[in-house]
Amino acid sequence: MTAHRDRPESGVTASPRDWDAATYDRISDPMTRWGAEVLGRLVLHGDETVLDAGAGSGRVTEMLLERLPTGRVVALDATPSMLAEARRRLARFGAQVAFVESDLLELSPARLGTDAPVDAVLSTATFHWVLDHDRLFANLAGVMRPGAMLAAQCGAAGNIAGLIEAVRSTGFERAGRWLYATPQDTHVRLERAGFDEVEVWTHPEPTPLASGEELETYLETVCLRTHVAGMSSTERARFLSEVAAAMPEPVIDYVRLNISARRRS
Ligand SMILES: C[S@@+](CC[C@H](N)C(=O)[O-])C[C@H]1O[C@@H](n2cnc3c(N)ncnc32)[C@H](O)[C@@H]1O
Numbered sequence: 001m002t003a004h005r006d007r008p009e010s011g012v013t014a015s016p017r018d019w020d021a022a023t024y025d026r027i028s029d030p031m032t033r034w035g036a037e038v039l040g041r042l043v044l045h046g047d048e049t050v051l052d053a054g055a056g057s058g059r060v061t062e063m064l065l066e067r068l069p070t071g072r073v074v075a076l077d078a079t080p081s082m083l084a085e086a087r088r089r090l091a092r093f094g095a096q097v098a099f100v101e102s103d104l105l106e107l108s109p110a111r112l113g114t115d116a117p118v119d120a121v122l123s124t125a126t127f128h129w130v131l132d133h134d135r136l137f138a139n140l141a142g143v144m145r146p147g148a149m150l151a152a153q154c155g156a157a158g159n160i161a162g163l164i165e166a167v168r169s170t171g172f173e174r175a176g177r178w179l180y181a182t183p184q185d186t187h188v189r190l191e192r193a194g195f196d197e198v199e200v201w202t203h204p205e206p207t208p209l210a211s212g213e214e215l216e217t218y219l220e221t222v223c224l225r226t227h228v229a230g231m232s233s234t235e236r237a238r239f240l241s242e243v244a245a246a247m248p249e250p251v252i253d254y255v256r257l258n259i260s261a262r263r264r265s
Pocket of ligand 1: 019031032054055059060076103104105124125129
């Protein structure tokens with residue numbers, strides 16, 4: 001392999017926090033499909049209050065609300081553009097949904113703004129963006145009533161290893177920070193944070209995309225979002241097409257980390 005190229009100095013700045021929420025909403029069919037499966041693990045009667053931790057543009061939140069005809073959802077996310085997209089999508093639910101802009105690492109009962117602890121937590125495609133899972137799980141336990149369920153899925157150890165290798169073959173290390181945790185570490189962390197009935201497992205989720213624009217837009221918006229954040233549009237286009245060409249096939253080699261756990265009584 002050649003020496004790593006430096007990332008281009010383009011003068012274009014974008015916060016790693018920024019998401020292109022409208023594009024994410026359009027291309028997030030894979031996450032929505034996985035989210036439906038995670039939501040299917042939550043036993044709900046329809047009148048609960050549920051926290052969606054990292055609600056994004058609200059596509060999974062919408063399915064959650066449909067299962068709560070007399071319940072409530074707190075849609076929490078750290079990114080204002082995502083929350084704005086979610087507000088648009090979920091407007092028809094009125095006061096049944098509250099929107100909270102917060103980092104999950106700063107989550108507390110006061111920040112959540114509910115009168116009582118929540119009855120369940122759902123989280124999809126988010127935890128790997130949060131770099132301190134001990135604090136994350138402790139914060140979640142702190143807003144859940146005893147016996148409340150957590151159903152979650154995020155990237156696991158080994159997630160998108162082939163894609164990261166394709167980036168490396170172009171002379172770059174993928175820039176950004178994630179925590180792709182192992183099931184073993186996650187199990188220990190959840191118990192330490194006050195959960196029992198902990199189940200953690202992984203499964204591969206190879207995700208085919210059409211080569212060309214669909215694949216490159218997906219890489220730009222999701223997997224390589226933080227890497228390309230500071231690039232000019234010309235640099236981005238060149239880099240994304242180099243990575244796409246280096247992939248053996250237009251398939252994202254996702255590995256998902258699944259979590260089911262109960263807040264200890
Ligand atoms: C890939 S999106 C997933 C959105 C949605 N759950 C879904 O499945 O489509 C990840 C979301 O996590 C949010 N996020 C990342 N780190 C966060 C943090 N520390 N606190 C709160 N939200 C965070 C991002 O803003 C983004 O909306």
